[in-house]
Amino acid sequence: MNVVVCLKQVPGITEVKIDPETNTLIREGIKNIVNPFDTYALEEGVRIKERYGGKVTTVTMGPPQAEEVLREAISLGADEAILFSDSAFAGADTLATAYTLATAINKIQEYDLIICGRQTVDGDTGQVGPELAEMLGIPFVAYVSKVEEIESDHMRIQRMVEDGHEAIETLLPAVITVVKEINVPRLPSLRGLAKAKSAAIPTWTAIELGVDENTVGLPGSATKVIKVFFPQRVHRGEILQGELGSQVESLLDNLREIKVI
Amino acid sequence: MGIQIDLDKCTGCGNCLPYCPFDLIEIVDEKAHIKDGCTLCGACQEACDYEAILIEVVAETAVISDTHYGIWVFAEQRNGQLKNVGYELLSKGRELANTLKTELCAVCFGYNINGVEQLTAYGADKVYLIDDPTLDNQQEDLYTGQLVKLIQEYRPEIVIAGATSFGRSFIPRVAAILKTGLTADCTGLEIDTERRLLLQTRPTFGGNVMATIICQTRRPQMSTVRPRVFKKNTPDKTRMGQIIKVDFNKEGITSRTKLINFIEDLTERVKLEDADIIVSGGRGLGKAENFQLLGELAAVMGAALGSSRPPVDDGWIPYSHQVGQTGKTVCPKLYVACGISGAVQHLAGMQTSDIIVAINDDPKAPIFEVATYGIVGDLFKVVPMLTEKLKNE
Numbered sequence: 001m002n003v004v005v006c007l008k009q010v011p012g013i014t015e016v017k018i019d020p021e022t023n024t025l026i027r028e029g030i031k032n033i034v035n036p037f038d039t040y041a042l043e044e045g046v047r048i049k050e051r052y053g054g055k056v057t058t059v060t061m062g063p064p065q066a067e068e069v070l071r072e073a074i075s076l077g078a079d080e081a082i083l084f085s086d087s088a089f090a091g092a093d094t095l096a097t098a099y100t101l102a103t104a105i106n107k108i109q110e111y112d113l114i115i116c117g118r119q120t121v122d123g124d125t126g127q128v129g130p131e132l133a134e135m136l137g138i139p140f141v142a143y144v145s146k147v148e149e150i151e152s153d154h155m156r157i158q159r160m161v162e163d164g165h166e167a168i169e170t171l172l173p174a175v176i177t178v179v180k181e182i183n184v185p186r187l188p189s190l191r192g193l194a195k196a197k198s199a200a201i202p203t204w205t206a207i208e209l210g211v212d213e214n215t216v217g218l219p220g221s222a223t224k225v226i227k228v229f230f231p232q233r234v235h236r237g238e239i240l241q242g243e244l245g246s247q248v249e250s251l252l253d254n255l256r257e258i259k260v261i
Numbered sequence: 262m263g264i265q266i267d268l269d270k271c272t273g274c275g276n277c278l279p280y281c282p283f284d285l286i287e288i289v290d291e292k293a294h295i296k297d298g299c300t301l302c303g304a305c306q307e308a309c310d311y312e313a314i315l316i317e318v319v320a321e322t323a324v325i326s327d328t329h330y331g332i333w334v335f336a337e338q339r340n341g342q343l344k345n346v347g348y349e350l351l352s353k354g355r356e357l358a359n360t361l362k363t364e365l366c367a368v369c370f371g372y373n374i375n376g377v378e379q380l381t382a383y384g385a386d387k388v389y390l391i392d393d394p395t396l397d398n399q400q401e402d403l404y405t406g407q408l409v410k411l412i413q414e415y416r417p418e419i420v421i422a423g424a425t426s427f428g429r430s431f432i433p434r435v436a437a438i439l440k441t442g443l444t445a446d447c448t449g450l451e452i453d454t455e456r457r458l459l460l461q462t463r464p465t466f467g468g469n470v471m472a473t474i475i476c477q478t479r480r481p482q483m484s485t486v487r488p489r490v491f492k493k494n495t496p497d498k499t500r501m502g503q504i505i506k507v508d509f510n511k512e513g514i515t516s517r518t519k520l521i522n523f524i525e526d527l528t529e530r531v532k533l534e535d536a537d538i539i540v541s542g543g544r545g546l547g548k549a550e551n552f553q554l555l556g557e558l559a560a561v562m563g564a565a566l567g568s569s570r571p572p573v574d575d576g577w578i579p580y581s582h583q584v585g586q587t588g589k590t591v592c593p594k595l596y597v598a599c600g601i602s603g604a605v606q607h608l609a610g611m612q613t614s615d616i617i618v619a620i621n622d623d624p625k626a627p628i629f630e631v632a633t634y635g636i637v638g639d640l641f642k643v644v645p646m647l648t649e650k651l652k653n654e
Contacts, residue, residue: 011283011466030284063297090263091301094445098437122466124586125445127433134437139402139517142430156521161426162589163532163581167521174517181580218263218301222442227473228282228304231464239624239635247636248646251618254634260538260595260616261562261651 001054001150003045004105004114006132007073008035009066010122034069037117039076040178043185044147045115046077052150055079057108061089061100067201075188075196082108086205091218094123098131100216103209105136113155114175118143126177133175141170145181263317264301266293270313280308282470302472328416329480332358335408335422335432336369336380336388339399343369343376345535346423346488348383353450353491354421355384357459360452363418368411370404372397381502383494388502389415393509398520401431406514409438411507417481419459421450424485436483442476443483448490449473459484468586468609488534489592490613526581531565533582538595541567541584541611545600545621545640549577554644555599561651567591569598569607585610599640603628620644 012033034042045056058073060066061084070081084104092100105111114136119126126142133140145165146158153172158165160179170176188196206213214220240247255261273291282304285296293305293313306314334354336347351367358365367385369377372394380388389411396403412420412435420435422428424446436443449462453475459482462473476482533539540559542552552566559566568582584591586606596614601607603619603626611617612631619632620640629635636643 065297087263087297090297090299093442094433095437095440095442119587124465124467126429127436127443127445130430130433131437134405134434140430140434141518143426158524160580161523162534164526165524167524168518169521170518179580180574222436222440222479223444223474223476225300225302225472225474226460227307228280228302229471229473231468231471237629237632237635239629239637244636244638244642245646247638248643248650251634251636252647252650255595255616255618258616 001048001052001112002110003048003054003056004108004111005038005042005045005056005058005073005078006101006114006116006128007038007042007058007060007069008117008120008122009033009060009062009069010035010120032065032068034072035117035120035122037119037121037178037180039117039185040180040182041115041117042073042076042078043183044178045113046186047183048113048147048150049077049079054112057082057111059084059101059104059108061085061092061097061104063090064203067203070201071196071199072188074199075192076186077189077192081199081201083201083203084205084209085203086207086216088206088213089217091221092216093221093223094125094127094131095222096216096218096220098128098135099220100209100211101128101132102135103211104204105132107204107209112173113150114173116175116177118177118179129175129177136173136175139170139174140176141168141174142177144176144178147182264295264299265315265317266295267313267315268292270311272311272313274310276310277305277308277314280304282466329418331364331366331415331417332361332419333366333368333412333417333421333481334385335420335428336367337399337423337425337427338369338371338374341371341373341375343374343379344423344425344488345493346425346486347380348493348496349488349491350421350423350486351380351383351385352494353486355494357419357450357452358384358386360454361418361457366415366417368408370396370407377504378502379496381500381504382496382498384500385502388504389507390504391507391509395511396509399427400516400518400520401427401434402516402518403509403514405431405434405438407509408435410510412439412481418457420481420483422483422485424487428485432483432485439479439481441479441481441483442474443485444474444476445485447484447486450484450486458482464586464609468605487590489590492592526579531559531563533565533567533584533589533591536565536591536593538562538564538597539567539584539591539593539611539614540564540597540599541569541601542572542578542599543569543601543607544571545602546572546577547600549575551641552578554641554648558597558644558648558651561648562597564595564597565593567596567611569601569604598628598632599644601628602626603631
């Protein structure tokens with residue numbers, strides 16, 4: 001089983017606060033991290049390799065510093081890593097990103113399974129996985145919560161839907177996106193850390209990928225962000241006063257008055 | 262191509278710095294400098310008082326075909342039952358179609374679907390219906406292939422679908438085949454009438470930032486919208502519409518995935534998305550067993566049980582109860598948040614509820630900012646009191 005895991009480097013801003021004075025993000029102490037959902041994708045890839053043999057190749061598209069997440073991936077058990085980086089890739093939407101990844105993964109050739117996180121915490125779209133599958137012309141299953149059994153040309157998995165789980169059989173090669181319920185990622189090993197330090201990580205640019213610059217980055221994107229703004233929070237808060245018992249009474253009175261209970 | 266600073270105009274004031282969602286602007290030698298990784302989102306450009314930031318975009322040369330016509334809503338069903346999200350999108354779609362002076366069509370695939378005429382009552386002028394036993398359970402390969410064929414044949418200018426787990430899984434594949442743009446989880450859809458463009462607004466960075474997105478030259482313009490984001494209109498049973506039965510065109514479409522079985526999550530007695538009242542618990546509950554307390558309150562109120570992310574992460578309650586950015590979006594008449602601090606990701610999923618009650622012992626918890634009524638106090642005292650008083654009514 002040769003597994004390719006797609007990672008993304010994102011700002012670690014899930015607990016970010018807005019500065020009420022300037023209405024901007026407070027970013028002190030914010031570091032770039034591996035997209036949290038991708039850590040489950042990596043762990044599952046490594047577990048599959050440990051169970052069935054083969055190797056795990058991690059890839060990311062991003063600026064030169066995105067190499068950091070690939071080194072981290074090697075410390076966590078990935079065998080190889082490739083960075084897709086070129087200023088021509090900047091400003092890519094999900095379509096252009098998936099196209100770049102698909103072109104690069106086609107160049108890797110040897111793959112049986114591609115794993116992505118369910119979505120990133122910065123873009124939050126969850127679209128690159130399914131778009132990538134379609135561009136590679138292979139099956140796709142989203143929100144996978146368990147890999148049950150892998151045979152030579154197919155595998156049995158479980159995926160999460162709104163009201164439960166579905167057991168699904170899919171042909172291989174395939175693309176899956178995983179949810180955090182699938183595993184508990186390991187910590188880096190000492191050997192892994194040493195390996196990560198010395199690993200050679202090749203960078204593939206637009207030239208190496210042989211892509212036309214009009215098909216990647218901003219020119220290759222179908223969508224364009226035209227405005228970015230901070231959401232207005234509705235402030236309506238009335239903090240009830242008095243003893244707890246009377247607060248509970250007055251809450252119920254209020255709710256009865258407006259007939260929600 | 263890309264972003265440039267006009268060094269003659271830039272004063273090095275630094276006003277643009279906090280506006281970059283990626284923190285990529287620095288001041289070097291009293292001039293703004295953009296580091297690698299810029300996505301050309303344009304947030305800094307608007308913040309600059311000196312017009313010193315230039316974002317050069319290759320002129321869109323492709324001509325938009327004016328043969329694209331109509332707004333389509335993909336109306337999802339499960340086990341023959343149409344989902345509410347389809348009605349919500351038709352209600353919004355009606356508004357957009359009126360602005361664009363175009364037709365609104367619903368597209369519905371499945372087998373023995375109940376109440377298809379409801380789709381016209383909610384605003385569809387036409388319903389393209391494919392009723393076929395092979396479309397019984399939602400086989401994504403079949404749905405993807407068939408929807409692509411229909412879009413290629415009828416050429417709608419806009420396609421909107423529900424951001425359910427099914428929609429979020431197969432709609433991107435449709436967009437990839439059509440090589441067009443898709444905007445996920447939109448919370449606002451408007452029309453720029455001058456350019457006939459769909460203005461798609463969505464939360465990003467976990468709900469911290471809103472972005473408005475367009476798809477300028479490719480068609481159709483595609484969006485997904487979560488359930489309960491738009492309100493559904495009152496259905497008008499007298500509305501006339503055309504139901505067009507289309508044969509399932511199996512040519513070149515095969516399913517490479519197979520549904521073996523479905524394991525229903527039985528803990529969810531009242532469905533979150535359909536509930537009028539939701540009682541929801543957070544980290545403040547302390548442990549799994551304490552959801553029992555909320556369960557009792559929910560039972561006397563006839564409410565569904567919700568959760569913020571931490572209890573789901575810790576395995577106290579199944580994921581199907583999670584409300585928020587990576588869970589469900591809900592919009593009940595009453596949302597009771599117990600021991601929930603109110604992280605922005607949670608607020609993103611519930612802040613449009615009609616009435617929000619917050620019970621938390623931390624007066625500084627952000628949940629109180631969106632709460633209609635707040636009780637600062639111990640939920641282990643307040644919740645049983647509420648349950649008791651309601652029980653005695």
